[in-house]
Amino acid sequence: MYSKENVIFFAQKYTSEIISAELLGVSHNEVYKINCDNPFILRITSANHRSKDEIIGEIDFLMFLGNNGVNVAITIPTLSNDMITEQDFENGKAFAVAFTIADGMQWEEQERVDRNYIEYIGRELGRIHRCSQKYIINNGNPRRQYDKNQHLIKAYDTFENYNSDLYKAYKQLMEKLRQLPKNKEYFGLTHGDFMFSNYTLTKDKKVIVYDFDECEYSWFISDIATFLYFHFISAEPSKTAIKIDGAEEVIVNFMLGYLTENSLPIEGLNQLDIFFKLREAVLLSSILEHEKSFGRWGELLIPVALNRLITNKLFVDIDVNLIIKRIECRLSNLSE
Numbered sequence: 001m002y003s004k005e006n007v008i009f010f011a012q013k014y015t016s017e018i019i020s021a022e023l024l025g026v027s028h029n030e031v032y033k034i035n036c037d038n039p040f041i042l043r044i045t046s047a048n049h050r051s052k053d054e055i056i057g058e059i060d061f062l063m064f065l066g067n068n069g070v071n072v073a074i075t076i077p078t079l080s081n082d083m084i085t086e087q088d089f090e091n092g093k094a095f096a097v098a099f100t101i102a103d104g105m106q107w108e109e110q111e112r113v114d115r116n117y118i119e120y121i122g123r124e125l126g127r128i129h130r131c132s133q134k135y136i137i138n139n140g141n142p143r144r145q146y147d148k149n150q151h152l153i154k155a156y157d158t159f160e161n162y163n164s165d166l167y168k169a170y171k172q173l174m175e176k177l178r179q180l181p182k183n184k185e186y187f188g189l190t191h192g193d194f195m196f197s198n199y200t201l202t203k204d205k206k207v208i209v210y211d212f213d214e215c216e217y218s219w220f221i222s223d224i225a226t227f228l229y230f231h232f233i234s235a236e237p238s239k240t241a242i243k244i245d246g247a248e249e250v251i252v253n254f255m256l257g258y259l260t261e262n263s264l265p266i267e268g269l270n271q272l273d274i275f276f277k278l279r280e281a282v283l284l285s286s287i288l289e290h291e292k293s294f295g296r297w298g299e300l301l302i303p304v305a306l307n308r309l310i311t312n313k314l315f316v317d318i319d320v321n322l323i324i325k326r327i328e329c330r331l332s333n334l335s336e
Contacts, residue, residue, distance in 0.1 A: 002030055002044055006089055010096035011042055013078040013085045029213060033101070040076055040098050043213075047093035050213070052086065055095055057141035058212050059083050061189055068131045071124060073102045073210035102208035104200030117201055118250055121227065122257030124207035125194060129220045130262040132188040143189060146218035147174065152278075155285035162288055165310045173277055173309070180219060186268060192216045194223040195230040221268045225275030227254070232316055237301040240316055247316050252326050259331065266327055269320050276315035280305040 007021045011034045019035040021042070028049045032042045045055065059075050066074045075083055076098040086095045146152075152174070160167040181187070191198070192214030199209045231250060234241035242250065255266065284305045287298040294301075308315060 001026060002089070002091075002094065006087075006094070007032055007042070007044065009087060010044060010085060010094075013080075013082075013096070014040065014042070014076060014098050016079070034098075039101055041073070041101055041210075043097050043099065045095045045097075045213075046091075047086075047095065050095070052084065052095060053141040054143065055084055055097060056139060057137070057143045058215055059097065060137070060139050060141065061135060061143065061215055062212050064135050065128060065131050068134070070127050070131055071206050071208045072212075073099045073208060075099055099210065102200045102210050104202035104206070104208055106196070106200060116205075116253070118253040119257030120201060120205050120207050121199065122254035122259075123261055124199070124209060124257075125191070125223055125227065126258035126261030126264075128191060128209065129188065129223070129258075129264065132190065132220075133184055133262075135189055142217075144216050146177070146216050146222070149214075149216065149282065151282045151285040151289075154289060155281055158285050158288050163306065163310075166284075166306060169309045169312070170281055173274070173281060176274055177278065180271065180274075182219075185264065186221070187219050188217065189215060190218045190220060190223045192218070192223070194226045196227075219268075219271070219275070220262070220264055221271050222275045222278065224254070224258070225272050226279055228272070229276055229279045229315070235297065237297065238304050244316065244318060248318050248323050248326070251318070251323050252330065255323075255327050256330055256334075259327070266324050269324060272318075272320065273314055277309060280309060280315070284309070 004021070007030075008018060011018050011021060011032075015034065015036045015038070017036050022033040022035060024031045024033055024041075028045070030044045032044070034040050034042050062072055062075060066072050077083055078085055078098075084095055084097050086093060155170055156167070159170050191209065191212060193211065194209075198211040199207050201207055228247075228251065232240045232242050232247055240247070251269070255269070258264070259266070280301075283301065287294045287302060307313060
């Protein structure tokens with residue numbers, strides 16, 4: 001972790017009057033709430049995790065989304081009007097970026113307030129993907145392709161050393177992905193980690209999205225699968241947190257919101273399980289590398305994720321064709 005002096009050094013680039021710095025989370029980055037007259041979020045990133053060019057690419061995409069009507073936590077410039085600042089410390093170079101604080105409630109609070117919150121989340125992701133199709137890199141700093149994800153790269157060695165059947169299944173999964181179409185309506189710059197901890201919901205039904213650190217070029221269905229995966233998984237990973245009929249209703253409602261903003265062919269839902277498995281491969285690779293960081297939940301996930309990947313077992317046994325028919329029927333009723 002960075003010292004208090006390091007954090008204050010970066011925070012002073014954005015404000016001259018700091019009351020306190022509150023640590024919010026530590027993963028690949030350290031994230032702080034800087035309490036001052038106008039509080040903001042400060043993210044500190046090691047150069048070992050992201051290059052300056054990668055961060056510039058993230059900021060450029062984020063600014064494009066904000067300028068095109070997507071509800072995102074935008075970046076804040078320094079007092080000298082820089083969007084990113086850097087410094088060499090004893091433990092290496094670090095970069096800092098500041099963001100506005102996202103208004104609203106976390107998803108578990110919203111669930112008790114508004115039963116339609118799933119549609120709102122789908123709508124905002126659809127808006128991101130629609131804008132992504134129009135996004136043109138103008139700074140020469142593109143984000144990574146999906147297969148350059150650090151956890152997927154490390155997974156080859158990690159899985160081979162851990163279980164030969166897992167290694168074989170993983171190679172087959174990655175080969176399936178390489179066969180999928182990459183045309184503009186299916187593939188583009190995605191959020192990369194669209195889960196419940198990376199958005200809030202406001203009283204006026206807006207979804208504010210943040211933490212684009214993992215944004216990457218991938219299939220849009222991957223973001224959808226990530227949302228659904230973490231919505232369905234429970235504190236007990238050997239079970240899903242929702243019954244099959246409930247899962248199907250969640251997907252229908254999410255896609256109804258999504259399709260109001262982006263015309264992704266709904267036949268793409270047939271690929272959901274591939275991307276559920278991709279998310280589990282990312283998690284499994286990370287857990288096996290940093291097992292202590294995930295605690296008991298990670299320990300419980302290992303055997304069930306391992307079994308699903310090796311045996312090609314469905315993450316959740318849903319009837320995708322029925323879901324597609326229900327979506328089409330609901331869309332038809334809405335258009336009448």
